[in-house]
Amino acid sequence: MTLSHQQKIAACVLIFYWSALFVLTHVPIPDVIQKADVSDKSLHFLAYLILTFLLWSVVSGDKKVKWTRAAPWLVLLVIVVYGILDERLQNYVAGRSCDVRDFFSDLAGALTGLILSSFLTFWPAALLVAGTFIFGVTNVTQTNLADLLPLTDVVFHLIAYAILTILWIHCMHIFLTAKAHKAKWFISAIAGPAGFLIIVKLFSITAGKDFVLSEIIISFVAILVVAAVFYSRASLHKTKH
Incomplete structure (x- = not known):
């Protein structure tokens, strides 16, 4: 199967992003982040919004989500399984713990990513996701x-x-x-x-x-x-x- 231009872009970004996300969520929280009074749930939402959008884009390219098809549900399943494993593994990281509220924030971000892709094709959806991320990160700390x-x-x-x-x-x-x-x-x-x-x-x-x-x-x-x-x-x- 030949990947489209959008799929190639999404795949490259996804490899880097998912790897970085895994590392960052499995190291002790730096003191400077704790001092920043960051909204942890907002970060989880933003992280999984981007992750889900990228994964869907790799799977579909420029196609919108069609909930009657299996593809979006498989993407959601992958994200849910990863989210559960991610939270469970954090029990073994100093200063972190498994938090069901974090998981639901992850799930909310994942669903938002798929819902956006239900209405928008790749580039407009990517623009909206990027804008949401910038707005969120800029205002997520006190x-x-x-x-x-x-x-x-x-x-x-x-x-x-x-x-x-x-x-x-x-x-x-x-x-x-x-x-x-x-x-x-x-x-x-x-x-x-x-x-x-x-x-x-x-x-x-x-x-x-x-x-x-x-x-x-x-x-x-x-x-x-x-x-x-x-x-x-x-x-x-x-x-x-």
Whole structure:
């Protein structure tokens, strides 16, 4: 069976993500994470939302979930079994324990991932999942990540908003007819992620978190660079033809 472009992308990301997720959930919780007052259940939800979306994308590519078929139920079964094993194994990790509430958070994330894929194809679903993850991670702690883990904060905002912009660009054709070498396209490529960035930061401020200018600058640089790369490639392609 030949894998589609979307399946190849999802498979590569899934291998890295699932491996990292397993490692991170089977080591003692770092002191800095405990100090951050992180919502553990929110992290479980986000982690399994992404895991389920990636696994479904590997199985289906660009197809939507059809609940009358066996595929989504098999994906859900795999996630449920893994979630149970994951919780059971945490009994053997110092500072961790098996928590049924964590499992139900995992299950909620898994179901949400499949429900999203019931209505959206790969790229729009990926964009929504990425946006949910960014929004959640940004607001899942009571303290600023920049204060506790400054380097991690920089890397997170660079990578997260670069990926968000890539996904946004892949979805722009849904509502925008302008070609990638046009100025209107370039402005739209920046406006979408930048608008989302503003919404996320305004919510954080409303929730009582400090305004961190460096996070906005770093995120906007990531957005601008990705949009510029796509725009430049399209312009060069247009020139050659």
